[in-house]
Amino acid sequence: MKHYWINLDKCADRKEYMEAQFHKKEIDNYRILAETPETIKSNNYTIIRNEQSINTTTPCEIACILSHLKAIARGYADGDPYFCVLEDDIEFLNIDFKKMLKYVEEAQNKNNEVVEILQLYTSSHPVVIQLYNGHFLKDGSGGSSGSGGDIIAKRHEAYPGAVYYMVSREGARKILDKYVNENGYDLSYYSWTAADNIIYAAVNSFVITYPVAITDITLGSVLHPEHLPNHEFCNNIIRHIWTVNNQLKMFSK
Template sequence: MKNLVINLDRSPDRLKHCHKQFGRLKLDFERVAAVDARGLSQSELDNIVLHKDWPKPTNSEFACFMSHRKCWEILVASTDEYAAIFEDDIILSDSAADFLESSDWVPADVNILRLETFKTKVYFKRWWRLQIRDRHLLKMVGFHAGAGGYIISRRLAVSLLKETVNYMPAPVDHYLFDPGCEVFANNIIFQLVPAVCAQEQVLSAGTLTLGGNIEDRSVVNLIQKKRGSLSGGQKMLRELKRGVYKLKRLAVDKRMIVDVQ
């Protein structure tokens, strides 16, 4: 299994950080030159088809999506069945090597599996879990932010590459891990619990040494904008549906924060 790390040419400090992270675990990785938002031309951006229900991504989000897409291309061109993809501000736990040395432990029906946590409450299937060594795999039923560390299968990478030719539905973490996007609808999204990595901003928010990854997020105010556009009747209907939804969640799903270990 390949370990691919996305890194900008103008971020040698982040590359040095990755060499330390992987080096202390005696793991190899392949650097993938990230697409630089500063180098995107307007013609490139204008040729990308957007999803009608999502706000237009920022240039940084465009570049991030394209960078992950490069990783999917590398996997498809290789002989590996899986690749672990990381952003260059990732912090690996001491036990990460047990899950990154090979993909032998990955169940055959898994297409995408989150290795990281964003330390936010996420919904999972309450009654389903699979023991994997000293951890569990859970099935996600709610959005879990971030695309700093995940495993993807060759078969899913082939599909995603076909779907995203000149098309960007949403920022890459939403595209992969948001129930509002097709990847979530067409695949079971698995989460390794406890996680084996997290981005620096999650673990060391008060003492960042690498800086933020993407500062200008297009979806920050998406929910607030939708709420503000509802009529009185629509708001009442929304509250009724929300009540039913909460009862269903209480019985079927479990909301929890994934720790890192």
């Protein structure tokens, strides 16, 4: 499955980090040059904002949203039924997407709802714990087959993280129709104007209940360096889950 990853020109270390992973895993990938407050200004983008978010959403966060929309637009234009979007500080499993799409089909049948986007990582350790204990382990999941619980669950707004997700072509079209127009971008749809939320808000969004990725905090953070300790705490929770109940084979090649 094609992967579209977002990267700033100034973050050469992150570029090398991601390229090494894609090369090792033999994944078809495309670098998306990230937008910045400077490119937004120089390109004279028109951006409609929700008044509630104007004082709380930084220019860098707006640039992050536009970068995700740029990646989604490229994936949609390439025409595949599904594709993935990533940020550039993630260490991810080499996912077998035939397995993943089987789980998607099961979730669709169970929920009677199309999975238009699947969140593959969350940066919140309480959410990781909740998803693992409340869904993945439900009804005995996590044994030798790991198939007794919900591998995919309905996503809620409180599940942060746009670091790694899989989106369907139909979902991508809905996202682009919602936020992108001929004159620019309409981000007035939602009060919490961050990529962590706005990307998922426009479509039927689900989340994987077993962790398949962690972030590398040694690469720092452009948006929120103050969040790095919490991200590493979440990484450690994920590592603990992998240690006590390694079910990565359910998802890996």
